[in-house]
Each structure stands twice: as structure tokens, then as C-alpha cells.
Amino acid sequence: MISLKALNLELRNFTLKDINLEVASGDYFFLVGPTGAGKTLLLETIAGLHNLKSGEIWIDGRNVTQLEPEKRNIGMVYQDSALFPHLSVADNIIFGLKVRRLPASDIKKRLDEISVLAGVSHLLDRKPGKLSGGEKQKVAMARALAIKPQLLLLDEPLSALDPETREALQRELKRIQKELNITVVHVTHDFDEAMLLGKHIAVINKGSLEQVGTTEEVFSKPDSEFVARFTMIRNIFSGNIFRQSENLSAFRTGNLELIINTDKVGATHACIRPDDITISPDISSQANTNSFISIIDRIEDRGMTFTCLLMSPWRFAAW
Secondary structure: OEEEEEEEEEEOOEEEEEEEEEEOOOOEEEEEOOOOOOHHHHHHHHHOOOOOOEEEEEEOOEEOOOOOHHHOOEEEEOOOOOOOOOOOHHHHHOHHHHHOOOOHHHHHHHHHHHHHHHOOHHHOOOOHHHOOHHHHHHHHHHHHHHOOOOEEEEEOOOOOOOHHHHHHHHHHHHHHHHHHOOEEEEEOOOHHHHHHHOOEEEEEEOOEEEEEEEHHHHHHOOOOHHHHHHOOOOEEEEEEEEEEEOOEEEEEEOOEEEEEOOOOOEEEEEEEOHHHOOOOOOHHHOOOOOOEEOOEEEEEEOOOOEEEEEOOOOEEOOO
16 A cells, blocks of 8 residues: 655645545556646655655555665656667666666566566567657566566656557556556546546645545546546536425526535535536437526537537526
8 A cells, every 4th residue: 555644845846735645555546637736746756756845655554755766666657768778678677677686597587577468578689769659668667567566656658659559558557457466656647548547546736636536536526626627527617505305405506407416505616527418409308307408509529529518598498
């Protein structure tokens, strides 16, 4: 388990503020947030590349706050792979093992194991300059895993790849993580990637955690307007919740009233994900609850999807 306890860090003009976070052993955990939110800084702090102002970092019951990076048993992969250009693929992979002064026989055995696992056995004699982007990231992954880390930190390792290569490596990541049962903390801007691979997710903004939960909770039930907008929910309303009966509540904003399931009352924000809305020209086919009539103002073609913008004020269907 990874445990960050009241972590505070000041680096030049940026601050990580009171970070409290737990990641279970064997979890595939995602960290998301806007550019400049502190995602990479938090990963590097876990890895030991920055000194804390206050707080503690625990990994599998061990306080590693004061340990040097090489003693934390953490593997890390960056977006640009950061391979040594003058070394072969094989020498890149075993670099960390040589630093640890492992016997040659153990290094050879581990190279054979990890190159098969990462699917790079056929590349061992090549130099990084002769590799594709996807191959470089596989080698970087193999190098990070060669030391048998307790924790793997991934800083947008797939973001610079073409869509086909990215999808292939996402499948490889899922397979490797499941096979090794290793704890992973992965920074990404790709929500589909987080939904595909992740079990839990944290949203960070301006150096503070905004929300932590399962991927479903964060994307479906954001805790704040910031999280809702960041996760691409565009139907966000300010209004009031009031009780209609013992088991029924309603959210009202202007002429729009929605029946909802909540214990909250009073002024609040509410949001509706676009994929939770059904548009139909036949109002008789819609259920009575939370159905209303409006006019489509315009439709925006976004390639794989369309965005429909509706005119207001809303006019409710009556049955």
C-alpha cells in the first residue's frame, strides 16, 4: 500500500498542499488533472526526487520519506522514455540491475524474463535510435520493471503515440499489471485510458486533491463543479433541492425540475452527463420522470460523437 500523509512541498513558485492519499497494493490507480496541476511533481515526490516540507510517504508499511530514490524500489516511466541512446536495448533494460551490483547470472536471467514479459526479446541488440515510439516505451517499461519494483509510476507514457499504438500498449499495460500484480500510479489526460485500465482515480488541481474514488464515482458523481467540468460534463446547473415527499426529492433551476435520489437539501449544483440523456422525436415513447420538450438549437459534429445544444427555457412534457 502507498500512503501519503499530510504531504506538503514547495518548489519554486508551486506548492503541493496537504496531500492525503492511499493506494491499495496491486491497484491500478490514475492521477488526472489539468496541465500544471502538480501531477508529475507528485509522482516525482513519491519517487524521492524532491524533499518534502512536511508529511510522510509510506510504501508497504515502510516509511520511505527520508530514503534516497534508489532505495525506495520504485520504477518510473516518463512520456519520452528517457532511454540511454548509446546503450543497446539489453543494456538499457539491465542498467538498474548493474547499479545494484547483482551477479551476472541473475542479471541474465532477469533480462530474459522481463524481455519476454514486455515483448522486446527481438530488440535486444538494437540502439534506441532504431526503435519506433511504441518500441521505446516498451523498453522503458522493461527497464522500470527489471528491478522488481514494489511500485510503478507512469507519467503519461502513451500520450505521444499514435492511436493504434496507444491502444496496443494499453492492452499490454493491463496484461503486465495483472500478471505481476504490481501497484501502478499512472498520470494521464486520456479519460478513456483511465476508464479502461484504472480501478481508482484522483483529480488534482493547483497542487490539491479535489476528489478521490473509483473511476465510476469520479466520472459519474463529481464532488465539485471543477471536477464535473474537468471530466467533460457540460450540463451543470445551479439551483435548489427540496423534499417532495419522504422518499422523493427534486432539483429545481429556473423552469427545469428534475426528480433525484439524494439526502441533500438547499442550494447546490447538479450535473447530467451527456451519455445519460436520450433524445427522441417521439415524446410518447419517453418515461414520465425527467422528460421534457425542448428545441435543438444546433448540432456539432465532433467526429466519433455529436454534441446537441438545446434551447431554453425548458418546456415539460405532460402526460
